[in-house]
Amino acid sequence: MNELSFFAADATAGLVEGLNPQQREAVEYRGPALLIVAGAGSGKTRVLTHRIAHLLATKDAWPSQILAITFTNKAAAEMRERVRYLLGEAADGMWLKTFHSACVMILRRESGRLGHDSNFTIYDSGDSRAILKRLIKELGADIHKLTPAGVGAAISNAKNELADAESYARNVDQNDPVARMISEIFSRYQYELRKNNAFDFDDLIGETVHLFRAFPEVLAQYQQKFKHILVDEYQDTNHAQYALIRELAKTASLTVVGDSDQSIYAFRGADIRNITEFEKDFPGAKTILLEQNYRSTQNILSAANAVISNNFDRPAKNLWTAAGDGDKIVGYTGYSSHDEAQFIADEINKLHSKSQGDDAIAFRDIAVFYRTNSQTRALEDIFIRSGIPYRVVGGTKFYERQEIKDAMAYLVAIANTRDDLATRRILNVPKRGIGDASETQIASYAEKNNLSVRQVLSHVSDLGFGPKITGAINQFAELMDNLEAMIPNENVDVILRAVLDRTGLLESLRNSKDPQDEARVENLEELVSVAREFQRNNPEGRLPDFLNEVALVAAADELDDESGTVSLMTLHTAKGLEYEAVFLTGIEEGLLPHRMSFITPGGMAEERRLFYVGITRARKKLHLSLAMTRTTFGESESATPSRYLQEIPSDLIDWRESGSGRGMPTTRYRASIADDQGYGSSEGSSGGYGGTPSTKEKKVWSGAISSVRNNEGLQLEVGDMIEHSDFGKGKVIATAGEGARQTAEIHFGSVGTKRLLVKVAPISKL
DNA sequence: GGGATAAGGCTTTTT
DNA sequence: GCCTTATCCC
Numbered sequence: 001m002n003e004l005s006f007f008a009a010d011a012t013a014g015l016v017e018g019l020n021p022q023q024r025e026a027v028e029y030r031g032p033a034l035l036i037v038a039g040a041g042s043g044k045t046r047v048l049t050h051r052i053a054h055l056l057a058t059k060d061a062w063p064s065q066i067l068a069i070t071f072t073n074k075a076a077a078e079m080r081e082r083v084r085y086l087l088g089e090a091a092d093g094m095w096l097k098t099f100h101s102a103c104v105m106i107l108r109r110e111s112g113r114l115g116h117d118s119n120f121t122i123y124d125s126g127d128s129r130a131i132l133k134r135l136i137k138e139l140g141a142d143i144h145k146l147t148p149a150g151v152g153a154a155i156s157n158a159k160n161e162l163a164d165a166e167s168y169a170r171n172v173d174q175n176d177p178v179a180r181m182i183s184e185i186f187s188r189y190q191y192e193l194r195k196n197n198a199f200d201f202d203d204l205i206g207e208t209v210h211l212f213r214a215f216p217e218v219l220a221q222y223q224q225k226f227k228h229i230l231v232d233e234y235q236d237t238n239h240a241q242y243a244l245i246r247e248l249a250k251t252a253s254l255t256v257v258g259d260s261d262q263s264i265y266a267f268r269g270a271d272i273r274n275i276t277e278f279e280k281d282f283p284g285a286k287t288i289l290l291e292q293n294y295r296s297t298q299n300i301l302s303a304a305n306a307v308i309s310n311n312f313d314r315p316a317k318n319l320w321t322a323a324g325d326g327d328k329i330v331g332y333t334g335y336s337s338h339d340e341a342q343f344i345a346d347e348i349n350k351l352h353s354k355s356q357g358d359d360a361i362a363f364r365d366i367a368v369f370y371r372t373n374s375q376t377r378a379l380e381d382i383f384i385r386s387g388i389p390y391r392v393v394g395g396t397k398f399y400e401r402q403e404i405k406d407a408m409a410y411l412v413a414i415a416n417t418r419d420d421l422a423t424r425r426i427l428n429v430p431k432r433g434i435g436d437a438s439e440t441q442i443a444s445y446a447e448k449n450n451l452s453v454r455q456v457l458s459h460v461s462d463l464g465f466g467p468k469i470t471g472a473i474n475q476f477a478e479l480m481d482n483l484e485a486m487i488p489n490e491n492v493d494v495i496l497r498a499v500l501d502r503t504g505l506l507e508s509l510r511n512s513k514d515p516q517d518e519a520r521v522e523n524l525e526e527l528v529s530v531a532r533e534f535q536r537n538n539p540e541g542r543l544p545d546f547l548n549e550v551a552l553v554a555a556a557d558e559l560d561d562e563s564g565t566v567s568l569m570t571l572h573t574a575k576g577l578e579y580e581a582v583f584l585t586g587i588e589e590g591l592l593p594h595r596m597s598f599i600t601p602g603g604m605a606e607e608r609r610l611f612y613v614g615i616t617r618a619r620k621k622l623h624l625s626l627a628m629t630r631t632t633f634g635e636s637e638s639a640t641p642s643r644y645l646q647e648i649p650s651d652l653i654d655w656r657e658s659g660s661g662r663g664m665p666t667t668r669y670r671a672s673i674a675d676d677q678g679y680g681s682s683e684g685s686s687g688g689y690g691g692t693p694s695t696k697e698k699k700v701w702s703g704a705i706s707s708v709r710n711n712e713g714l715q716l717e718v719g720d721m722i723e724h725s726d727f728g729k730g731k732v733i734a735t736a737g738e739g740a741r742q743t744a745e746i747h748f749g750s751v752g753t754k755r756l757l758v759k760v761a762p763i764s765k766l
Numbered sequence: 767g768g769g770a771t772a773a774g775g776c777t778t779t780t781t
Numbered sequence: 782g783c784c785t786t787a788t789c790c791c
Binding site: 098099201202205264267268371372373428433435437551552570572595633 | 767768780
Binding site for chain 1: 782783
């Protein structure tokens, strides 16, 4: 149906054509507050885009008066595209952004009031961790067993609750030395951010709220601007985001869309009460339920409903579909994660094969989900071997690669000269003879004289370095000045090119013997294309704009709909997406639910929602798989099926036989977990399968699957001949210790004599 | 200053 | 099993 033609006939009728009554009401309703409870697959994106288009078509709002918040940049771009299609023209001036990018926009304009320059840097978690690591070391906080990740989480949680370092300190038990240490680190961390002219992810939201509260005239400006505010995935907003919306929506009409059953970001501060208590929060709010699912077959929905109904304390809700039952869900239990992966690869090949005729599913319509990123290893191994084209979405991200971070650090350092973190990162990259000692000296001079590291570079004569180092520093300072001078006039890709060429970054990689460096060169070329692409899309964009965009890319943003590859991603990344065929992997106790959730209040319910999100991503084919043994830490441990599996009515699942002839969790196993709803009480319960594979079978598998370097059991004696993967043949001349701790002194001829830990050394006995 | 090697630590999920 | 750090040596 061509919605455009309806629009031509009547400005608004076409916008509700083909919608069900609830959807239609959600599009047409006008009032101060509207909550759209949108079950999985109930067409909420459609409703949201049609509502925006409807607001514009009825002249209830100008584009510039609309603020719509989505979870990812990709969702925002998609929504803009769809609104444009519906209206037949671009709705320019509309703010269609993520929370973070909307806040960046505001902060860039108003940063002066907060003591920042408008060219501030956005620190990602890696940057934060680097600062925290240094502070922990400086303060000797490691004696309290404080880790950068741990302190970072504490600070992040505080910021999500809108606490700053001072208020955090006030609320801390002063008799608790650990708590006092954390609040000290918090305060110094915040000082570092300010000094470097930087915000971390949480600050983007929190500081915007603080800005609005400290400067009512600024808030008033934005309140006047936005007449309609729409927020997607409202169940995953945290307190800071809630407060932001609350401030802005005081004078505007607010629409929120969400589903409390899909709230999966509690660990990031998401507060499910934001949505469950919306009606209390905004008296007179209208609530509309979307319960008809247009995505999945009945079997898939029934499984999803059955699972989620085990969460108590949730508003009753039942998704239904007019589509038929469809195929049964396929279950599979493998010996090992590699066996599981092999099953998935085989199934994917079947689904994709031409023998399926018109039902053949394209690779891009197939997705594999998992709980933790480390699960990709086995999947990738097997997919490569099976020749299945795949793409890992998220995970070790492009921008987290060392060479990319180095190149980006140059760009950041010239865009924001106050950013010492960036400047210090590249001071000696590539190697130019400014080592650790010199760097520390420069940094402490900066600290003493209240200068940025960059400024110190031009005081080099005061530092008393020898001529060699002085020369290197001067050269570096001049290079940075020249690059910086390019910013106002040159395109981003040109500046990046100059960074790569003039700093010697590319050259040092090209001359390197490390084979990995070849890939790094390619990655840097890829970065240049990214910059070029950015410049094409944003002809007016300057370097700081590019840095913004790059800092805020989300995992799901990388998805390329056109690619002919299977997508691999975490369950968290999968939120909001849908596929013809879905594989849910590692449905085991300890993985889903994850063992960390056993000790987290509400963890079991949140993990169940995660499972629910995964199930509801599937349109036609759903596969649930697990492994009997899983390798963590290189140790192979036996795994038990997830308690969530037995929440699915057994007639919905067709358990395929595994290699052992035992495909499904047995009755005995089921009985053992049947009444287990507590937190973690099943850990250690041995239930297991009708019988775990024999030791022999296990050995065969672990041998077949891995290139594990583990010489356990290998005992060496003086006089033995061995071969080492790097040093070649050698002769044992002495040994010490026993078992796993045995060491051996081995003479390798011309290479010399080495002392090695027998268990882990890459050696074999001849 | 810089490279190589071995010991130690660690994994939940992300903007 | 993989990544970061500590230590040794050139």
